[in-house]
Amino acid sequence: MKLFDHRNRERNADTRRVYALFEIAHTAVDFGAALCFTLGSVLFFWKRYETEAIWLFTIGSVLFMVKPSLRLAREIKLWRMGKLDRLAEREQCDG
Template structure:
């Protein structure tokens, strides 16, 4: 697959002002998701000290797990977008 050979190159992040903005937006989203995952796990852990809170604690762990799963998803989505941005610019250069 040509995508895997061309993805995840750091120079794509700084290639254009648009790619820098895209990268910054994804970094902010990644940080928010990371923070929420940690927060849900922390609250879930505290809830487990009480037998009465076991079910909500389990839900907090589940939601935290979803946020942790979103982290690599965001990274892959970002890299695909950056890759496609680079391909579009290359195509524009060829046409010009």
């Protein structure tokens, strides 16, 4: 198996659970980023809230950067789980 192979997430109950947890985290980060950008946009209507708006845009940008990081971490985790499964199968065959 290789990274970003859809079969990695359907291998067993553990891989489906890991995939689901990462999808929940990804969705939460998506909502957080959207909320930051929306609030930041509204705050820019008032000059006195400009600093807060800038901070919200910065936080939203960081959250958008987290999204691909979560996807890569998920795929590496699923790939490693597959390597462990294959190693265990090999050990059972040898033993």
